[in-house]
Amino acid sequence: MVSPAIALAFIPLLLTLIIRYRYYFALFYRAVLVRAWKDCITGLSREERAYQYVLTQATPGDPDSILEAFDIWCSKVEYISNIGPKKGKILDRLLMEQSPMTVLELGAHCGYSTVRIARALPLGARIYSIEMDQRNAAIAEKIIRLAGFDDDTVELIVNPSDEVIPQLRSQYGLEKLDFVFMDHWKKCYAPDLQMLEGSGLLGKGSMIVADNVLFPGAPKFLRHIRKSGLYEWKVHRATLEYSKGIRDGMAELVYQGIK
């Protein structure tokens, strides 16, 4: 029999938890509750709603405005876990520094990061974007086209990443990947990375950037890169996209090869 006084003494604790994790609650509300509600109401998927918004708000052919529209929608209306503007800037910078010619993107989702990457690429570079979900891929395709990137720049592959990666060399004629961006299922980070290592597509100096390694988090991935010794790596600490209180990180790996 716990006395109510004791129970009430826990109120500060409760308050503490609520205040400390308020961003998580907010995220839960926006990403789960609002989404479910809107799904019920509109009958459209979240990505479709986002696409509709972007279509009405953004200037076609202007990647910047499309990204901006996305950002607004994601921060004000609903929530989609794109890479977001802040981490996007880091990504942009890395791309600028690296100037990769061949980019592999795992998890296009609705094309935000694809546009972001394509925007920063040098002329003649090509980005291979892998998306598993059919509907999302359709939207991503539309978005990419809307942003004005053609097939030469962006190649969207609709298949699970673990199927595509082994075929990259044979089917798509890739020799070396300069840049890999991972933003798909967090559980797939580690196996996909290992698959990439095995496929021999990574050369010395290839850069791999993985989003959301801290939240939702890919501990196995981090453990792998920590142990493998194949990479020089660092984690850019930032906050979760469209939410300023949740800590997140973006891992930047540079493949060193076996020494």
Added chain:
Amino acid sequence: MGTGLWFVSWAIANRMKEAESAQSPLDTGATCFWVRQDHERKMPRDSLITSENDIDIGLELAGDKDEVFTVQEENDRKRQRRKRRDGDREKKKRAHGRRRGSSRGGKREDELQARPEKRERRRRRRTRDSQEAGGRERGEEEQDTIKSSKAAKTKKNIKNEKTRKIEQEEEEEEEERNAKGKKKHGSAKKEEKEEDGGKRTVKEKSQGVKKKKHKKVVETSSEQGTSEEDDKEEEDTGEKEVRPETLTPEELEKLKEAVDERKKLIQGLRGKPWPMKTKLVTLRSFWLLSCLLLYLPEVDVWHQHDLVWSDFWTGYGARGTNGAALWQHAKKDCPQGRGGQCHGLCCLMGLWNHLNSDLYPQGYAQYSVLFYGYYNNQRAIGWLKFRMPLSYFLVGVGTVAYSYMVVIRTMARNANESGVGDDNSFNFSWKIFTSWDYLIGNPETADNRSLLPSPPESFKEAILEEQESRKDDNIHLTRFLRVLANFLVFCVLSRLANFLVLCCFVVRSRKWLPHLLCSASLSEVLLLDGLENHTWWERNEVNMVMSLLGMFCPMLFDVISTLENYHPRVALQWQLGRIFALFLGNLYTFIIALMDEINLKREEEKIIKFNITTWEASLYNGTMVENGTVPPITIQPADVPRGPCWETMVGQEFVRLIISDTMTTYITLLIGDFLRAVLVRFLNYCWCWDLEAGFPSYSEFDVSGNVLGLIFNQGMIWMGAFYAPCLPALNVLRLHVSMYLQCWAVMCCNVPQERVFKASGSNNFYMAMLLVILFLSTLPAIYTIVTIPPSFDCGPFSGKKRMFDVIQETLESDFPAWFSKVFSYASNPGLVLPFILLMVLAIYYLQSTSKSYKEANVELKKKLQTQNEENKKKNKRAALKAQMDLEEARKAASQAAEQQKNNDASLQDREADGEENQVCQRQFHAKNGRNPPPVRNQERQLPATRAPVPRTYHYGNHGAPGYLPGFPRQIGMEVDAVLDSGSEDEARRRAKNRRAKPQRKAKLVSDDEEDEEDEDEVQRKKGRKKKAKPRDSDEDDEEDNVKSKGSRAARRKAAKEESDEESEDDRQRSKKGRKAASKNEKEGQNKEKEGNVKGKNRKDTGGGKDTKKKNGKLSRLRAVQKPIMKKKNIKDRSYVALDWQVTWGPTLEPGLGLGLAGERLVARSLPTGPGRAQPEMATWARLPVGSPPAGRSMRGLVQCGLGSSRGREPRRPNPWNKTLAIGTWNVTSLGGKEPELVREVERVSGGELVWACFIAPQLSRHVLEFTPVNERVASLRLRVGDRSLAIVCAYGPNSSTEYPAFLESLGGVLDSAPAGDSIVLLGDFNAHVGNNSDTWRGVIGRNGLPDLNPKRCSVIGLLC
């Protein structure tokens, strides 16, 4: 009367049952409350007076019976004592108690059947018991009489014969009462039975309710369990002597019936939809009934005990225990004629009491050494005549005095040290230079530590975060949040929001409500209510709640402070303040409640005292009457009513507080830290997000919170030590245990705080807190000592008016008469007042002296400053003259410039470098014009094996005592971030170079694929070839640097050539001749060579060179125009000088040079291992420089170039190691060379410039970009090896108004640095960090200014 009581109690019991079955426990509560209110204060008097009234009845009992009973009493008492000792065991059984209770009923019945045999057995046993116990008993009795101990358990003494007599009288009186009571009750019982045979009939008479003013409290399950347990045992042993005299079969039947009825009820009890409380009460009533049946087979006795038991039931049983009061009451009511039974009961009750509160000092340890009550007022003990009360008093007061002394002395000592020892000011430097904790010895901790982000990273992130937060939040929101936060905190802190709300839920019955309405605190309410009237849980609930609040509220405050968005340091201060307020509030509520309770107890005491006197008187009378007829029965000391010893109560409260505090700590450790850590650690492998980095993570070790906790703990000790003398010992024990426990917890399940801020500033912060707490905690203690008279019957001061009377007493009785006389004179106000006056005067005098000293100090400081100013002015004048001189030289210079402009760009650069070097050199001379360095040409020829010289040695001219006052800017530290192989040879070379510096200081010495010997050779050659002129000029400078004339231009030229050549030499030293080749030729060679060079970098930069050629202006010397800064006010600008080896430090006067070197220079983790914790090697990591030949490792250790390299073991220098030295210096300290510099820069950049950056020509290839952000911050990116290095140079403004802007721009630069870069942050932050070279050994030289300025805070603010 007895009938009435019995009846009423029965009626009330029935009513309660009714209420229960109606499922309205609140009604019961209300009744209880009423009854209780009335009863509370009258009870003792009631009982006593009742007994008084009872006296006139004659006695009936036979003597032999009495004797038996007495023996039995003794037995019981002993048993009781034993039981108390076994308290713990009993408590464990509690849990089962209730369940067993129901089944026990049946058993009892069976026993009842078998009663006759049992009785027989019991009788036998009893006699045996009495025989064997007799001797001991008698001894004990004797002891009792001698000591006149009052309580069964204590050695409480009553000092004189009189009391003993009284006790005997009391016994006799009790006998009388017994007899009378028996009669009465017996008749009453019969009457009642006639009225209604069924016991369950309700007799509700208002009269009954009124009369039945006995205690009632809500009961909890555990209590019930215990009591059952005890009673059971007690019964088994204690009832032997009961004789089956007159219990009629029908009565027995009735009883059985009742029991059966209850039994049925209870069997179905579990399934009944009643509240728990109701069930319990039912159960209890059943149990009591069955007990009665068993215990009291005879009618008379039954009647008597029915009274008692029903008391128990309605009051005692329903409410839990009330120690002394009920005890006494029961004893008084209990007819002593049936002494045995009654004593059985009494013992039982006592046992119950004790078991109820066994764990806590309340019961068991109540009269132990731990508390005030244990000590008696015997003036002298033993043959030594130990003055117990006196020493008690003196120790109590002395402890407090000693504590004051220690705290204040420590504070004073800290204050002395705080001039240098203020850690607060060093934070920035701590971060930069000593981010590695050298104390870390074991690898685990090292790993832990390395998990933290590296300083540059954390800087950047922190800056980023702060900017973000500044950007995102508008000021209104922030303000609103702050107000909200404070409101929240206020709510938490204030009693109303905290305790009142809690209380409303806490209260079990409404009886607290009136209290609640007038007083706000829960603890107060509980205390007012009388702590003994509640169960263990209830009694300790307050403490638990307090502890819990003390645990959780800081967390809440912490979180709230994040809402407020203050700077972390400010936030931490707020937090500490809030915790302080919380603890203090808790403590003081507690004290106030205690005070109330003390007052209550004292009132009670008054009553008891009165009663005792009357009672004693009556006893006396009784004895007179009955003298001789009754054999002397030793009365149990416990029967003597005792006053509530408020001192013991206070002590108990504090002990309880400490214990619950400890328990909370342990539970927190176990759950909050350990379980959480286990969860995080082992669940992380199968969790979808990173538990360690994300949501639960490990708990941080909160240093400041823990320190605060310790402080408050100490406060409690101070407060309670007087009334619980063993409290400090207890606390020491507790602290030891918790230290080890916490140590373990910290090591295994805590992580270091993410951001460590020393909110304290210094040790004195916490010491001051301790002092405040000491004051606040001794205040109430001393208040009670001085103002409240001690209890009349307990403690060493009993019988005295005030506690301090003991001194008076000692003076009078233990000292010779003259002494007390003297003392009385001395304590005469006429003497004391002047003495105090004298003391005040002395204090005043001392204070004013220290003030004047302080003023003198300030004056001295001012003087020093003005002297510095003067020096500066002198330098300025010198500069002006030099400028005039240079006017002449300018033409030549421009000519040369034109000539060179036609030439290759790289040459220009080299020239510029040469120029810069020249400038450096001159600046050096000009700066310390008074004390020109000696030419130490010969030192260059020193053999390479010369032992390394401590660094400061070279700067003899600076380190010399004469240096200090005249030197314009001797701020900060000398940092020499020379990156080299870390070998001794290397160090030696550096040392040599430094020594050679006066001649060719800024020369670009070692571009260094060369070994030491090579370099030596080169130097020698150079010296041979070129030295003549420069040395002349040096000598010139030495003589008079103001007077450097037109020869300067020539000299400069020469210097240029020299540097050019040298660099060329360096590059192609072995291949080419040492002649000064024509420049074109050289360029050609250069190119050729570069074409050949194996390194890729070189190729790259070679390619870059071509482009640079095109826009020659911006080639090596990157001079970017910045219109904002027109050239004139060049004074405050700082430049970045980069060189292959610019050895700098005091020679170049870097001001506060802050280099960020070491581990973080490269984004590569250090090799782990035992070597890690060694300072020299640990912090500094490898930085690859230049282009290594393939296949060779090209890393060198970056070393802290300061201090001696003595400890280092000699190692072969790696020839491929490059030394990269980076330095800044202040234009102010150029000492007259500014115009020259400006001109030179202008020349290079085409007339309008303001931003320049001097780089060694060899390094220019590696330059990626140069960004002058503003006049105070510039950054330079270099590609070094295969990574890039961002060098950020800053020069903090002197005025604090400009400082924020500066910090912001600096932050921006740090922020914008690309993520992959290693950042070197250096420059002058104008943040004085002091010259405590012990602290900074190996980091800062001894030339820092001793004072500290406030800017350090801002810098730290930026970087933290």
